[in-house]
Amino acid sequence: QGVGAMGRSFSRSDFKPFSASISIALPTGRQFDIAVRRTTAEDSDANVLDSVAWAILTTWQAGEVVRDNRLATSFLRIKAQDQLSGQIDELNADLYRLAPTYSGPADPGLATEADWDGPRVRTSNNADALLEAARGLHTLDPTPDTEINWSDFARFWLWCDAEGFTFNLPIDGGTARGELFDMICRVARARVFRQNGQLRIAIDRPRPEGPVQILTERNAANVSFTRTFAPAIHGLRIPFTNAQDDHRDDEMILYADGYDANTAALIEDSSAPGLTDPDLVHGYGRYLLAQ
Numbered sequence: 001q002g003v004g005a006m007g008r009s010f011s012r013s014d015f016k017p018f019s020a021s022i023s024i025a026l027p028t029g030r031q032f033d034i035a036v037r038r039t040t041a042e043d044s045d046a047n048v049l050d051s052v053a054w055a056i057l058t059t060w061q062a063g064e065v066v067r068d069n070r071l072a073t074s075f076l077r078i079k080a081q082d083q084l085s086g087q088i089d090e091l092n093a094d095l096y097r098l099a100p101t102y103s104g105p106a107d108p109g110l111a112t113e114a115d116w117d118g119p120r121v122r123t124s125n126n127a128d129a130l131l132e133a134a135r136g137l138h139t140l141d142p143t144p145d146t147e148i149n150w151s152d153f154a155r156f157w158l159w160c161d162a163e164g165f166t167f168n169l170p171i172d173g174g175t176a177r178g179e180l181f182d183m184i185c186r187v188a189r190a191r192v193f194r195q196n197g198q199l200r201i202a203i204d205r206p207r208p209e210g211p212v213q214i215l216t217e218r219n220a221a222n223v224s225f226t227r228t229f230a231p232a233i234h235g236l237r238i239p240f241t242n243a244q245d246d247h248r249d250d251e252m253i254l255y256a257d258g259y260d261a262n263t264a265a266l267i268e269d270s271s272a273p274g275l276t277d278p279d280l281v282h283g284y285g286r287y288l289l290a291q
Contacts, residue, residue: 015049028061094247095170096122099132102157111154113145124166126188127157129274133180134199143199152201159203160188167274168243183273187284232256234264236285243276252278254285 008022026032036054043050066073078088101123104115116131123129131153135142160166165188171180181192189204215223235255242250255264270288275281 019055095168097124097129097132097168099123099128099136101125101128102154104154106158108151108154108158111150113148113150115150115154124168125157126160126165126167126184126190126274127153129167130156130181130184130192130201133177133184139177147198149195149198149200152199156185156188156190156201156203159190159205163188164280165189166277166280168276169274187272187275187280189287231266233266233268233289234259235267236270236288237267238270238272238281238285240272240278240281241276242278244278247276250278252281252285254282254289256289 008020010018010020012018024034034057036052038052064073065075074093076088076091098120100116100118101121102111102115102125103118104111131148133139134148135145167184167187169183178192185191185201190201193200193202233256235253237251237253239249239251241247253261253267255261270285272281272284275284
């Protein structure tokens, strides 16, 4: 059985061509033949234009275009005009991360996986980003909770929160997990390593509890090594996305002690992935120069 005939009336005072669309809701699970048929003879009056041409037939159905819960998607409907036709090459958007955040005790030694079981909230903490990279919904092979040292992650979260470290980097392509781990931790003066089958985090900071081990002539013998140091640089050039300037591309040049724009001759390019705050970029650059 068909869905019946449809009719629409159009009236204009000029001979300019125009277009119109007709939407038809069809029952699901069946096939249909759709046609445009003339029911009256074409008018012979030269002042009357009543010819019709069928330009295009488009079908669609309601539902998710991308059926993958791991992906964040957005859909736009933009009316074509003289200045806009075809596909959109660039799209600007304000992005932020929704992820579980740490809600555990101030003593990181008491932290457990349950301290990250809360709702997804807006967060830029490096530890939250690192945990999301390890076991987020987007990962094909999430890291099991048993392979995460929760005390280290809690300690890292508290460190980033106290120092104001953040990580905001859109990932628009395939990125190795180890490479992403390195980017997240590097700008917060930390690194990820594995020990006894668990992901652990080492933070470059003063240790209130003292050093782990001290090598002296009493506990070490015949220890020697050679290290070649590269020439000392005079400054760093760091490109970044500036959140204080509507997230436009920006660049910061930092000079080593004793150098300025007039005396610096050796300036190296560096990077600060995930840093959008100029103060954090400055602090990270000074940290690199100090090394």
